[in-house]
Amino acid sequence: MLLHILNRAPDTPACRQALSALGPADRLLLIEDGVIGALPAQRAAFPGVEGRLYALHEDLEARGLLGRHADGIQVVDVEGFVALTEACERTVSWY
Amino acid sequence: MHDETHHGDLLVILRHAPHGSSWLREGLDAALVAAAFERRVTLLFLGEGALALLEGQGVGPMGQKGTAPTLAMLEMYDIDRLLVEERALRDYGLDASMLLLPARPVGATEMAEELAAHSLVLNF
């Protein structure tokens, strides 16, 4: 199981490529501009990732998106980020 | 053919077209260094990175070196496992006859398998 880290908004090649390369058990963590994908209106951009989609607390908060994110997205802080990387074999960054 | 025994240690993902930035060159350099040190390397041309495989590339408008000679050199470093995203070939209207090297088209499922199968993945 890999952890994919995406720091680009949903409407980018990086996002599309991350989703193409995502394995069936892999997890996807949204950071930086990636957290824009956490908005409920963007849920269609992440098909089939239910339960495996995470967003970084600090980056949501900085953008005023905390509390506005879609249900089912798991919000993690930096400690949670570290725990995620430890739970996964390796990480792959998409930028 | 999908052959498990040919899975290299290092997977280098190339996501940028030639000339527009240095990402493609840097990715290829990383692959060459790894191969020079006897690591097995697989290249995955993803998204606009697929354009790096297009035949007939030249130097830049100011005479900057292109990456096509480096692509031709991969074979001398025994880098011969080349994959290209099926969807990128479709998006850009490319087919095998237009490519300067034989790269095997892969779909999303197989890409995910490749990422999982390599012990090191570098994304450029």
Next chain:
Amino acid sequence: MASTEIYRYLSVAETQIPLDPEGYLVNRHDWSETVAEALAAEEGIALTEAHWEVIRVLRDFYARFEQAPAMRPLVKAVGQALGPEKGRSIHLMRLFPGSPAKVGARLAGLPKPTNCL
């Protein structure tokens, strides 16, 4: 990488050939067999036909790929051009002691190979 910094000059038949800090030619087009002999003399190497055929392989490699080869592709290129007996590290080590890829590139008038230590 090719360096453009002139560090010193090599005297060859009354001509001053600029060299970079690592002893590679600053201008690739300054190369000639006489220059190769002078560069080899600095390394304590007297060039024989066995050296020249490898130098030709190196120059051909650069003409095709625009880069000097690291050791692994050099061994392969020599093997392809000169046969498996010569396409071996030990043969190249005897001809160009130390680092055959680097010493060979220097004598062949190529930039320093980028993908090797």
